[in-house]
Amino acid sequence: MIAMAVDTLPAPAATGSGKPPAAGKKPRNTEALTAWLFILPSLVGFLIFTAGPVVAAGVISLLNWNLFSAPTWAGLKNFTRLGPDPTFWSALGNTAYFTFVSVPLTMLVSLALAVLLNHGLRRVAIFRSLLLLPYATITVAVAFVWIWLYIPHDGLVNAVLGAVGINGPAWLIDDNWAMPALIAMSVWKSFGFAMVVFLAGLQAIPQQLYEAAKVDGSSAWQSFRSVTLPLLSPALFFVVVTSIIGSFQVFDQALIMTNGGPGSRTTTLVMYIYRTGFENYDQGYAAAQSLVLFAFIAVITVAQFLLQRRLVHYDN
Numbered sequence: 001m002i003a004m005a006v007d008t009l010p011a012p013a014a015t016g017s018g019k020p021p022a023a024g025k026k027p028r029n030t031e032a033l034t035a036w037l038f039i040l041p042s043l044v045g046f047l048i049f050t051a052g053p054v055v056a057a058g059v060i061s062l063l064n065w066n067l068f069s070a071p072t073w074a075g076l077k078n079f080t081r082l083g084p085d086p087t088f089w090s091a092l093g094n095t096a097y098f099t100f101v102s103v104p105l106t107m108l109v110s111l112a113l114a115v116l117l118n119h120g121l122r123r124v125a126i127f128r129s130l131l132l133l134p135y136a137t138i139t140v141a142v143a144f145v146w147i148w149l150y151i152p153h154d155g156l157v158n159a160v161l162g163a164v165g166i167n168g169p170a171w172l173i174d175d176n177w178a179m180p181a182l183i184a185m186s187v188w189k190s191f192g193f194a195m196v197v198f199l200a201g202l203q204a205i206p207q208q209l210y211e212a213a214k215v216d217g218s219s220a221w222q223s224f225r226s227v228t229l230p231l232l233s234p235a236l237f238f239v240v241v242t243s244i245i246g247s248f249q250v251f252d253q254a255l256i257m258t259n260g261g262p263g264s265r266t267t268t269l270v271m272y273i274y275r276t277g278f279e280n281y282d283q284g285y286a287a288a289q290s291l292v293l294f295a296f297i298a299v300i301t302v303a304q305f306l307l308q309r310r311l312v313h314y315d316n
Contacts, residue, residue: 061287078288091272099247110194135192143256201235
């Protein structure tokens with residue numbers, strides 16, 4: 001009787017589409033709204049402090065404006081001035097030299113220290129803090145310290161070199177050594193960030209892979225080349241992209257330590273843009289230079305993203 005009663009109960013109405021009830025949409029909408037509320041401050045900041053200035057630079061680059069009088073229309077005149085300007089090309093060359101020497105050195109130093117911390121000094125947290133300290137220190141303070149280190153006769157660098165019989169140069173006023181001196185300071189200043197990124201990537205690599213490589217008879221170098229580098233390639237790619245973008249915008253240390261000298265050997269492109277806009281009050285030409293710098297960085301970044309398909313290994 002009970003079975004017959006159960007069988008006679010009416011079946012629930014079919015929804016037809018198989019979709020959950022309308023009430024189920026509310027949590028999804030709430031999640032989306034919450035996500036947008038979290039994103040909104042960063043989005044507003046990006047629009048105001050990044051996208052806005054880029055658009056403003058594009059407009060100003062088409063004007064003649066000295067900050068004190070009303071701007072006048074210049075068209076593409078400010079861009080045509082770039083071609084015959086030797087200082088612009090010299091500054092661009094100095095910036096490229098700085099970038100393509102400092103970035104590989106930073107990568108090598110930070111990767112070596114990350115491997116050392118991950119294996120030999122894994123449990124000594126104080127070493128990680130000390131190595132990260134230069135990155136956390138403001139560039140102006142670091143620059144003044146390194147000026148003292150580079151003093152020709154009484155500086156620590158030349159004192160150490162003199163102890164081993166090497167007569168050190170006048171670093172910051174020597175035509176051949178001023179830029180290498182800036183690069184050395186910048187590598188010391190920036191390696192901490194890359195080291196932390198590499199260390200996080202190394203600690204995410206499963207130890208079973210190293211054990212399997214060891215069973216197969218791989219040496220330490222073979223394990224590093226076949227296991228560590230491929231699985232660390234996303235971190236390497238991230239550091240390369242951010243380091244190149246940052247190096248193309250080098251300004252603080254060159255301004256404080258050498259002021260672009262000797263001559264124009266350490267005048268970087270951002271320094272030249274600053275002098276054009278705020279010392280010579282040629283805002284239109286400065287904006288045109290900044291857009292060219294933006295284009296260089298964009299092209300190099302896009303090229304890196306195209307290359308990552310062949311060089312970066314993502315463990316799915």
